Amino acid sequence: MRLRTLCLVIGLLVTGLALMAADQPKEEANRIPGFTAATSDSERGLEARLVDLLDPASTARHFRLLTEEPHPAGSDENLKLAHYVRDQFVAYGLEEVKLHRYDVLLPWPRKIAVTMVEPVEYTASLAEDAYPVDKDSYAVGASLTYLGMSASCDVTADVIYAHSGNPEDYDWLEAQGIDPRGKIAIVRYSNPYSYRGFKAWEAERRGVAALIIYSDPKDDGYRQGKVFPHGPWGPESHIQRGAITYDFIVPGDPLTPGWASIEGAKRIAPEEARSVPRIPAVPMSWRDAKPILEKLGGPVAPLDWQGALPMTYRVGPGPAKLHVEIDMDGETRPIWNVEGRIRGTEKPEELVILGNHRDAWVFGAVDPSSGTATQLEAARILGALAKKGERPRRTVVFANWDAEEWHLTGSTEWGEQFAAELGKGAVAYLNVDSSTAGPDFSIGAVASLNPTILEVARDVIDPNTRRSLLDAWSKTVSSAEGDASAPLIENELGSGSDYTVFLNFLGVPVASMGFDGPYGVYHSQYDDLYWMEHFGDPGYRYMTAMVEVWGRLGLRLANADVIPYDFRPYASTVGSFVDSLREVPGLEEELDLTAIAAAVDGWRQAAENLHQKTEEALTLEGETQAGTYADLNAALLKVERELLLEDGIPDRPWFKHALYAPRYTYAAMSLPGVREAAEAGNWDLARKQLGLLVERLAAAAKATERAAALVPVR
Ligand SMILES: [Zn+2]
Numbered sequence: 001m002r003l004r005t006l007c008l009v010i011g012l013l014v015t016g017l018a019l020m021a022a023d024q025p026k027e028e029a030n031r032i033p034g035f036t037a038a039t040s041d042s043e044r045g046l047e048a049r050l051v052d053l054l055d056p057a058s059t060a061r062h063f064r065l066l067t068e069e070p071h072p073a074g075s076d077e078n079l080k081l082a083h084y085v086r087d088q089f090v091a092y093g094l095e096e097v098k099l100h101r102y103d104v105l106l107p108w109p110r111k112i113a114v115t116m117v118e119p120v121e122y123t124a125s126l127a128e129d130a131y132p133v134d135k136d137s138y139a140v141g142a143s144l145t146y147l148g149m150s151a152s153c154d155v156t157a158d159v160i161y162a163h164s165g166n167p168e169d170y171d172w173l174e175a176q177g178i179d180p181r182g183k184i185a186i187v188r189y190s191n192p193y194s195y196r197g198f199k200a201w202e203a204e205r206r207g208v209a210a211l212i213i214y215s216d217p218k219d220d221g222y223r224q225g226k227v228f229p230h231g232p233w234g235p236e237s238h239i240q241r242g243a244i245t246y247d248f249i250v251p252g253d254p255l256t257p258g259w260a261s262i263e264g265a266k267r268i269a270p271e272e273a274r275s276v277p278r279i280p281a282v283p284m285s286w287r288d289a290k291p292i293l294e295k296l297g298g299p300v301a302p303l304d305w306q307g308a309l310p311m312t313y314r315v316g317p318g319p320a321k322l323h324v325e326i327d328m329d330g331e332t333r334p335i336w337n338v339e340g341r342i343r344g345t346e347k348p349e350e351l352v353i354l355g356n357h358r359d360a361w362v363f364g365a366v367d368p369s370s371g372t373a374t375q376l377e378a379a380r381i382l383g384a385l386a387k388k389g390e391r392p393r394r395t396v397v398f399a400n401w402d403a404e405e406w407h408l409t410g411s412t413e414w415g416e417q418f419a420a421e422l423g424k425g426a427v428a429y430l431n432v433d434s435s436t437a438g439p440d441f442s443i444g445a446v447a448s449l450n451p452t453i454l455e456v457a458r459d460v461i462d463p464n465t466r467r468s469l470l471d472a473w474s475k476t477v478s479s480a481e482g483d484a485s486a487p488l489i490e491n492e493l494g495s496g497s498d499y500t501v502f503l504n505f506l507g508v509p510v511a512s513m514g515f516d517g518p519y520g521v522y523h524s525q526y527d528d529l530y531w532m533e534h535f536g537d538p539g540y541r542y543m544t545a546m547v548e549v550w551g552r553l554g555l556r557l558a559n560a561d562v563i564p565y566d567f568r569p570y571a572s573t574v575g576s577f578v579d580s581l582r583e584v585p586g587l588e589e590e591l592d593l594t595a596i597a598a599a600v601d602g603w604r605q606a607a608e609n610l611h612q613k614t615e616e617a618l619t620l621e622g623e624t625q626a627g628t629y630a631d632l633n634a635a636l637l638k639v640e641r642e643l644l645l646e647d648g649i650p651d652r653p654w655f656k657h658a659l660y661a662p663r664y665t666y667a668a669m670s671l672p673g674v675r676e677a678a679e680a681g682n683w684d685l686a687r688k689q690l691g692l693l694v695e696r697l698a699a700a701a702k703a704t705e706r707a708a709a710l711v712p713v714r
Contacts, residue, residue: 034560073403074333092383094340148243153280165199181207218308233520252412260417357404392558415501438517445511495662567607
């Protein structure tokens with residue numbers, strides 16, 4: 001799973017919140033945010049040495065090894081890769097290198113079969129073709145293609161086509177008198193995009209007997225462009241695997257919701273687990289789906305439900321009738337995170353965490369091995385600098401997660417296990433899931449990190465244009481959005497990757513980034529070495545550029561005199577969240593937004609004051625003494641934590657952040673407590689949540705003021 005799949009599709013829908021392309025940070029005295037002039041110089045020197053150590057050949061070596069075998073969570077191959085990552089971390093001089101084991105619910109399939117029994121007999125292959133040019137495509141063999149956390153079933157029923165499987169699709173069907181209860185629903189992955197677990201959730205709610213999710217060529221196949229092995233889009237037999245866990249309710253091991261699944265941990269029964277789907281579901285290629293769709297009668301589907309197959313899509317029910325058999329083994333399996341650290345010289349307890357997941361659905365070239373190769377390179381280079389005595393002032397933690405693809409599992413369990421240490425000391429969590437699928441940079445982040453991110457992008461050279469990455473990025477965004485003032489940084493954060501536990505459970509500032517491009521083989525066996533070397537990143541230039549972006553960002557946060565949180569853009573972002581809240585029908589009549597507007601304003605003023613005082617202090621000449629800003633930094637760390645709601649958001653207590661939660665689709669939902677209640681018309685709850693939100697914003701403003709009072713004055 002990955003954030004950017006989402007960003008690409010929903011990017012057009014969300015309002016502009018980050019700094020605008022036209023409103024770049026001003027080039028001011030050559031100082032990096034959070035640094036003095038002198039420490040900026042030494043940081044730039046350090047980063048120049050980082051750049052000298054970049055090596056696409058080394059990135060390629062890691063990448064080729066990582067993508068040699070399919071390595072799903074729970075497999076021997078993925079454990080072998082955990083050992084590889086551990087051994088590299090050790091060789092690179094990282095400290096406290098260890099494996100963390102968790103035993104989590106990870107059922108594998110024993111049998112998956114879909115056959116049409118009426119009006120003709122037909123058996124879906126549920127397999128992907130091999131191509132002579134790509135030897136890896138022969139290596140997958142007879143392994144089953146499935147959706148993680150599907151229920152088991154043995155069901156025979158009429159089929160309906162339910163478009164994307166979103167609520168409005170079922171509403172339309174029901175308006176035509178078509179009852180989805182007891183039927184087998186076949187739905188598309190995209191148009192518009194929603195997380196496959198949401199499709200399962202909605203199907204379960206509607207009483208669907210079994211769900212088939214297929215890849216229509218309109219969404220990621222021939223309608224988009226040339227298909228594999230001639231191009232980057234999905235060929236006729238490609239199958240998008242993936243989990244359907246309801247991790248929008250609670251992520252992590254479903255049997256240990258909110259605590260770590262370490263040895264001896266209490267476990268609930270699977271029947272009690274809220275994130276376990278009760279519906280059987282299976283993924284399919286369009287080639288397998290076509291004979292079924294062709295045998296549907298009933299009304300013609302609406303125009304925007306029509307896909308790119310050469311036929312008129314009808315919705316059924318029947319005459320196509322399917323027999324679906326799914327047998328999942330219900331097993332708990334061990335997963336393995338790898339952790340290594342570069343201990344900080346001045347503030348070892350303050351942590352900058354660089355995280356990536358290792359488990360893949362098959363070879364996982366883009367998702368996630370491009371990120372894993374990037375992480376190993378970042379570890380090699382930061383390790384080499386440390387060996388030469390150029391250690392960061394704060395500790396840099398490299399975290400390599402397992403089972404992200406299932407329920408964001410490894411990161412969630414680790415975050416739950418070390419909540420106390422992280423709550424105290426985590427400065428930021430910087431996520432790279434899929435690092436590279438093309439040349440287009442994208443990043444989502446809490447807005448306090450915006451200035452630092454933009455400064456890093458200014459300093460990195462884009463491999464294609466040889467101009468600054470900031471420049472290339474601005475051009476891509478403004479041409480994609482048709483708007484030169486479109487925001488570069490996505491400041492509305494949903495879910496779908498490993499930053500979730502840090503942001504939503506622990507209140508740690510996060511960023512999640514990668515390079516995107518045309519990519520139609522997501523979670524299929526074709527996301528492999530051949531794809532990457534021919535389409536995604538020939539020459540490993542962008543993967544290597546990501547090492548630089550990630551490394552510089554990590555080092556700036558680890559070395560800054562004053563942790564470069566800028567709460568001014570954060571408060572403005574929250575202001576836009578409040579503005580968009582006003583668009584909820586009936587809200588302005590029901591809720592008084594005066595107090596929240598005042599709270600946002602209060603935070604903005606506190607942020608402005610903090611910024612000015614910090615800038616004054618940092619513009620003073622000379623190297624700073626160790627410890628000068630220790631109290632200020634300790635106070636700064638507390639600001640984001642103040643945004644956590646003690647009881648979480650209504651009905652989803654694990655999601656504690658007052659500003660962000662995922663919708664069930666994974667799309668971002670800002671001010672979730674108020675918004676969700678308001679959208680449901682539950683005004684009493686919305687008022688109560690608004691009160692709590694105002695309290696949290698006031699607390700963040702107070703914490704910002706406390707920090708400002710600790711800025712040393714000379
Ligand atoms: Zn991923």
